[in-house]
Amino acid sequence: MASPVSADSHQVLVEANGSTRTLILNRPRQLNALSSAMVTELMKCFTSYEEDNAVKLLIVKGNGRAFCAGGDVVEVAQSINKGGWKYGADFFRTEYLLNYIIATYRKPQVSLLTGIVMGGGAGLSIHGRFRVATENTVFAMPDTLLGLFPDTGASYFLSRLPGFYGEYVGLTGARLDGTEMVACGLATHFVHLNYIFFQRMSLLEESLKRVDTSDPFSICGIIDQFSHQPSLKGSSALNRLEIVNKCFSKRTVEEIISALEQEVPSLADEWVTVAVQSLRKASPTSLKISLASIREGRLQTVGQCLRQEYRMICHVIRGDFSRDGFEGGRAILIDKDRNPKWMPPSLGQVHDGVVKKYFSKVDDPLWKDLSLPARLSHGRRIVPRL
DSSP states (O other), rough: OOEESSSSSTTTTEETTTTTTEEEEOOOOGTTOHHHHHHHHHHEEEEEEEEOOOOOOEEEEEESSSEEOOOOOHHHHHHHHHHHHHHHHHHHHHHHHHHHHHTSSSOOEEEOSEEETHHHHHHTTTTEEEEOOOTTOOOOOOOGGOOOOOOOTHHHHHHGGSTTTTHHHHHHHHOOEEHHHHTTTTTEEEEEEEETTTTEEEHHHHHTTOOOOOOOHHHHHHHHHOOOOOOOOOOOOGGGGGHHHHHHTSSSHHHHHHHHHHHHGGOOOOOHHHHHHHHHHHHHHHHHHHHHHHHHHHTHHHHHHHHHHHHHHHHHHHHHHOHHHHHHIIIIISSSSOOOOSSSSGGEEEEHHHHHHHHHHHOOOOOOOOOOOOOOOOOOOOOOOO
């Protein structure tokens, strides 16, 4: 039966079937955006089930038309405005610890990525062992358009995508479909929701609920029975990976934009024009710290990436060097005028010295660095299927 984990946790439901537990994100009207209560309940589930010998497999899914649209930015911003930056720091501390537990989890996790997968939803799923995309999956990390940066361990998994595709996805907020997720390695499998009168995703879920093993090869074999290798659309940027690499391998954001603009006249591909437009709309500060974060992540473990991102997000929510995180939330999610006033307003005004400060410890006696427990794993492998 599906039931709340506790009396006040109706936002996360748990369904028990034999040795399988299905965690259901249950805020469909908010596209399952992660609230503080949800993060806390998910942490309780993951930590308790890892030690419970009766539980061998976890399934994570969303109720409604989204898997998870990310963290509840509005709730966090309002709480910070009322109670100070410490509330936000505590929220992200718990969320990043949850991401770390998932990335190093001893038991297999299967995430069913139906609908929208963004921001914190990526942190809940991409770090798990199996990620099943489908024909209605929409993945994006739109953080730079909100005055933020790709977090929840994105500096780890984006930096491990083919070539410099991670920089493209992280800086532009490009939307990927399920086929592209499998091709670049963000998803491990593609399963149709419906195929020739059969509800294949539902059949897969029912098969997984009958599992009585934690052996990842057995789990993978079950998913393989329902999955297939889809073909990329002709318009996909992955078909032009050489152009992506040529442009997004540049050292600075300014050089990336210049390289893309030089490609526009000779390419009929819409993704190039859209990429330039997105980069022009994004917060200059966000673009620069995001590029630095992804580049740093290439040589780091998932734990190191999360510690780095925790320092960055604490500087953001404190407004230490810029208020763009609050301005983006206001313009896009609260007032919805979609006209953020970024400060500073241009890339040239965001100096390297300021970017480096985002990676430093917070100078406040109330602040503590992110502490992570010792675990056997250092993060999942990202395996592209191009």
